[in-house]
Amino acid sequence: MSKMLTVMKREYLTRIKSKGFIIATVAMPLFILIMVFAPVVLSLIQSDDQQKIAVIDMTNVIYPELETNLGDTTASGERLYDLLQVEVSAGELKAEEERLRAEIQNGELNGLMVIPENVFQENNVEYYAKNVSNFNQNREFRNAISSIVQEARVRERGLSPELVSELTRRVNLETFRVGKDGGEQKDAGQTFILTFVLVMFLYISLIAYGATVMQAVTEEKSSRVVELVVSSIKPFHLMAGKILGIGSVGLTQFLLWAATAAGISAYAGAIVGMFGGDQSAGLAMPQIDASILVYFVVYFILGYILFATLYAAVGAIVNSQEEAQQLQFPVIMLLIIPLILMQFVIRNPNATSSVALSHFPFFSPILMFTRIVVETPSFGEILLSFAIMIVAIAAMIYLVGKIFRVGILMYGKRPTLPEVLKWLRY
Amino acid sequence: MLALQLTDVKKSFGKVHAVKGLSLSVEPGTIYGLLGPNGAGKTTTIRMIMQIIIQDAGEILLYGQPNNQKMLDQVGYLPEERGLYRKMKIEDVLQFFGELKGMSPGEAKKRSQTWLERFNMTEYIGKKAEELSKGNQQKIQFIATVLHEPKLVILDEPFSGLDPVNMELLKNTILEMRDAGCCVIFSTHLMDHAEKLCNAICLINRGQSVLEGQLAQVKKGFGKRNVILEYDGENGFLDNLAYVEQVDAYGNYVEVRLSDMSKAQELAQHALKHTQLRRFEIVEPSLNEIFIETVKKG
DSSP states (O other): OOHHHHHHHHHHHHTTTSSSHHHHHHHHHHHHHHHHHHHHHHHOOOOOOOOOEEESSSSSSSHHHHHHTTOOBBBTTSSSSSEEEOOOOGGGGHHHHHHHHHHHHHHHOOOEEOOOHHEEEEEEEEEEEEEOOOHHHHHHHHHHHHHHHHHHHHHHTTHHHHHHHHHHHHOOOOOOEEEETEEEEOSSSSHHHHHHHHHHHHHHHHHHHHHHHHHHHHHHHHHHHHHHHTTSOOOHHHHHHHHHHHHHHHHHHHHHHHHHHHHHHHHHHHHHHHHTOOOOOOOOOOOHHHHHHHHHHHHHHHHHHHHHHHHHHHHHHSSSSSHHHHHHHHHHHHHHHHHHHHHHHHTTTTTTTHHHHHHHHTTHHHHHHHHHHHHHOOOOHHHHHHHHHHHHHHHHHHHHHHHHHTTTTTOOOOOHHHHHHHHHOO | OEEEEEEEEEEEEEEEEEEEEEEEEOOOOOOEEEEEOOSHHHHHHHHOOOSOOOOEEEEEETTTEEOOOOTTTEEEEEEOOOOOOTTSBHHHHHHHHHHTTTOOHHHHHHHHHHHHHHHTTTTGTSSSSSHHHHHHHHHHHHHHTTTTTEEEEEEEEEEOOOOOOHHHHHHHHHHHHHHTTTTEEEESSSSSHHHHHHHHHEEETEEEEEEEEHHHHHHHHHOOOOEEEESOSGGGGGOOOOEEEEEEEEEOOOOOEOOOOOGGHHHHHHEEEEEEEEEEEEEEHHHHHHHHHHHHHH
């Protein structure tokens, strides 16, 4: 037991102290921080330069209103769009367009908007510029002209624009999630996103830490250090020490991330304020139920032990990291299949197939967890999935322990499956 | 009490019978050689002693007790396939192996310092294993094996991969350890080393012990049938002599094995008649010869 701790300590300390761990642990919250704040900060900093745009308005009625509709200002308080009306007769139109396009070419103008006389019937306005891929700007132009044209059409029929907008108001669909205690919570699709984010996080963690176990075993085997180790400690304890040591690294990382996330959400307003933003313009941080976090950790721990055991077997069978990459494929499949099934389970969390699949031990971490987030099943069902996973873990540890014991001392050709099965009887 | 005793130990891997009914006994405080050709079952035997693999049948006793983990903590083992954690510092590696054998961190640190000094390697203490030469890595592996001051040390092919200087260093270390009361078992196929170091040997072939006992006894049992001759002249006089079984010519001298020792006088007369004889000596067979002879017979 104390030897297992020695192995665990070595795995834990060498990893915690490694550059890779420090970088990953710091980079991840930084990445989240950037993802959360970048849009806020970017929207606050309007560094756009003023744009000079010529407008040829053949209708002669749209321009004045357009000037009001496109009234955005830059950070320094100037108009963002410096509009310049060019009056031209129908006969000179072609020549004038040519001339203005040449000005765009040599940089005197940023853009040219041509509103034809028949815009009320044909619905088309032309815009010329060097860069026409700024979606935001294009949408702004389209909306500005559309609203003017629509209003004119409505007036032409003798209706009041106010009345029309009053009559064509959209209906809101408000969604409520019925929780376990019967209480209802307003939920506008966050559940789906939250489920997806948490499950992806679980999936990535299981693969990443499982693969780390595999790598650690293969490294020990290929560097031939393993026999020196197993002469002092039972292979089973070696395997257990490695799995627990690397798992502790994972939990440490989660803890650090959770603390960072809590810090970010606690001080989010203040940080936005620092950039001169409105503190109360609440960042929509999804509220995660504490029980879901508990389930997340439990399914990570159980799932990790189950998959790390499989990964340890792969690591013990192969001779090199390259061989390991190939042979880990079946293990990864056991994680990808539930990810594919997840869409179905989100839509039908209580279908018989969903219930059955979520109790299959290799699928439980992802599918049962999905069900818990979407529509929490009865506690009995959850407990059953725990029990099945624990039985599966015990069975896997028993079988893999035997494969591990033989595999780590087998050098040379990669063994075939029948050979590996034979090891179970050595 | 015997340091190690194997009684009728057997191990098969599927259809391959790697070790079939091996028995041997090692006296404490001696150097014991486990000899045999490649694939004879030496490494499998050692792995069974270390409980890395479990025997199918038979008994293995360490100092009169079953080879459980508690007893094995008093054994040091240097495997044939050996390596180090490449990215780990030497001091951490030694610390780790010391603690694996149940030493306290402080003790492990102190002892590794002593051993590094003994091997003139203190400058490497902060280096990573991968920065060391192969020979130096082997010395670190050896230190990791003996760090916890075991009563019994088992070394599987300890001399392979060492240069002559380090071979000498290892040989002397083994002798010093024996003088300090430690029992050393090592496997090798270099008969030269075994002959110089061992008090007793076991020759294993095809999973069975074919020759075991005190080295002197083994040699005596094989009989004195060899004669070394040094002379000036042609060696054709040795052809067609009925009692000459084998002739090994080494340029400066020949070693001749006789079918019957009583013919030695006859050979001496014969040699005097045909050459200028400078040396005529009756010698024990070398371990190398015993090895080849025994293995061939099997």
